[in-house]
Amino acid sequence: MSRPLSVGVAGLGTVGAGVLKLLRENAGIVTARAGRPIAVTAVSARDRTRDRGVDLGGLRWYEDAVALAADPGVDVIVELIGGANGPARQLVQAGLAAGKPVVTANKALLAVHGAALGAQAEQAGVTLAFEAAVAGGIPVIKALREGLAGNRISKVAGILNGTCNYILTVMRERGREFAEVLAEAQKLGYAEADPSFDIDGVDAAHKLAILAALAFGRPVAFDEVHVEGIRHVSALDIAFARELGYRIKLLGLARRTEAGIAARVHPCMVPEAAPIARVDGVFNAVVAEGDFVGRIMLEGRGAGAGPTASAVVADLIDIARGRSTPVWGAASGHLSDAPSVPIGAHVGCYYLRLMVVDRPGVIADVTAVLRDQGISLESMLQRGRSPGEAVPVVLVTHETRESAMRAALDRIAGLDAVLEAPTLIRIEPA
Structure with a gap:
């Protein structure tokens, strides 16, 4: 031997x-x-x-x-x-x-x-x-770089941070608020004493930048990943998501488009029936779509001594066997120079929650702003009446451009009847 x-x-x-x-x-x-x-x-x-x-x-x-x-x-x-x-x-x-x-x-x-x-x-x-x-014990690097090497990858997405997934799961299952669940996660060891990298989306963005580089054969571009965390997600939003048939997940999403590579990390509403919506607790999941393989999904423990050590030793076994693959899937001279697509170019549907004073004309003012930006509504939810008091109003849009949505939000936030910053969550298809 x-x-x-x-x-x-x-x-x-x-x-x-x-x-x-x-x-x-x-x-x-x-x-x-x-x-x-x-x-x-x-x-x-x-x-x-x-x-x-x-x-x-x-x-x-x-x-x-x-x-x-x-x-x-x-x-x-x-x-x-x-x-x-x-x-x-x-x-x-x-x-x-x-x-x-x-x-x-x-x-x-x-x-x-x-x-x-x-x-x-x-x-x-x-x-x-x-x-x-990336993703602890889930062999996603080998899957993208080797198992799917013959495919043109169009999309890679996933739940890439177990801390956030745990917090959102407990908020949904127990109807509790973010700060309370975060404190519990810290006591259980699922969240760090300073949880910023996790809950602000930075950890997931690091991982997405790596996956996007492998999936699309271009240099790592972490600075060009749009990043949002879960601090602003409330129990109220999770309850409305359930009523609308969605679950809220922090997702990393990277997609190849005609304009270049779009990469973003943020809370998403995903249909309850979607496989990724059922990935709960500290588990991670990664979905990839290739032109010949179609869609695949890998799920497992994304952190911890055992899963991460398993991945380290898998690499050591490859080295012992003399198996070698270019770091980013291809030699540096063959990597793509595809540009990054800014978040403002994103097109999709949106969930918008407002806390407004319950008085006549408020909804008309809000919808007028949306109309001016060319944004059409799919549905609206308002529960109960409380004249003169704060009430939540939820609006769900048809597909629209992010830049138009942002412009509308700026104007809506300035309306006298809107009592706090609007909450926006992007809706992702299954």
């Missing part, structure tokens, strides 16, 4: 410890599938005294993660530090410069610096693998 593949792991948090545990507990399976043993021989982390639930005896320890790349006894670098810059970026660059394959679960790093790192890996002739960076 070939000599073992020696791995250096930087970052011994939940995922790093999970990688060591998987490689040890499933050593027989891994060896059979890799054609050789895979063993962690060196690690780097900030605190040597912390109990991580795995035996670290006999492993070479580096205080400086970047020094791991220079260890002559390490064949492959696994970066699990996190963050778009700092030690994580320095380690990946150093590993590639040393001619060593690198495996990373770092979606922020890839979304922001993926084009440059991909070019460096290509120039060095080594692998940069990142199955664990």
Whole structure:
């Protein structure tokens, strides 16, 4: 049998410890599938005294993660530090410069610096693998880059953040407000102490930028992804969505259009019967549409020690076997230069909720604004009467352009009878 593949792991948090545990507990399976043993021989982390639930005896320890790349006894670098810059970026660059394959679960790093790192890996002739960076244990990277390689992909979309999906699920099932459910998610460990990256959509946007690059064969363009989070979604909106036959999900959506690539992350109303509407709790799901394969959907756990470690080890097995694919699916010279399409060009249907003073003429004023922007209504909901008090009014539009909807919202928000900022949620077909 070939000599073992020696791995250096930087970052011994939940995922790093999970990688060591998987490689040890499933050593027989891994060896059979890799054609050789895979063993962690060196690690780097900030605190040597912390109990991580795995035996670290006999492993070479580096205080400086970047020094791991220079260890002559390490064949492959696994970066699990996190963050778009700092030690994580320095380690990946150093590993590639040393001619060593690198495996990373770092979606922020890839979304922001993926084009440059991909070019460096290509120039060095080594692998940069990142199955664990998107959707945890769901093998979506391999599906897009390899399984669907013969297809022209028209759309990739999905639930890419388990924290947001959990919060929206509990809000729907229990009729509770966002802030209350977020606090509970933090206590349960589903949300970070500072949950901004999750609830403001940034984490999902990092992942969508990576998926869009693979799906459409162009450089990563995180800065051109439109991003909105779920802070403004209320229990009232979720109740109205149910009445209208929808569920609210935070989706990442990227689509190939005649004008270029449109990529956006925001809350969506999706039909209750749609498969993705039934993906609840901390689960993730990714849908892709190809010209020959049609529509496929992958679902599973998008985070956690086990699922993410599973994805890291899958990449290590590929490296042990000598299997290699261009980082972004094609050599850099063959990547597309398709432009990004701004959110203002989006065309779709919209849910609009207003809190207005219940008095004659209010609806006429609102519909006059919509008429002036060429926006037609499909339906309207208003429940009960409370003269002189605040009442919710829900409007559902026919297809219209985002730029027209935004112009209308600005005018509607300025009406005297409108008491708070309007809530807008885009409606997505199944």
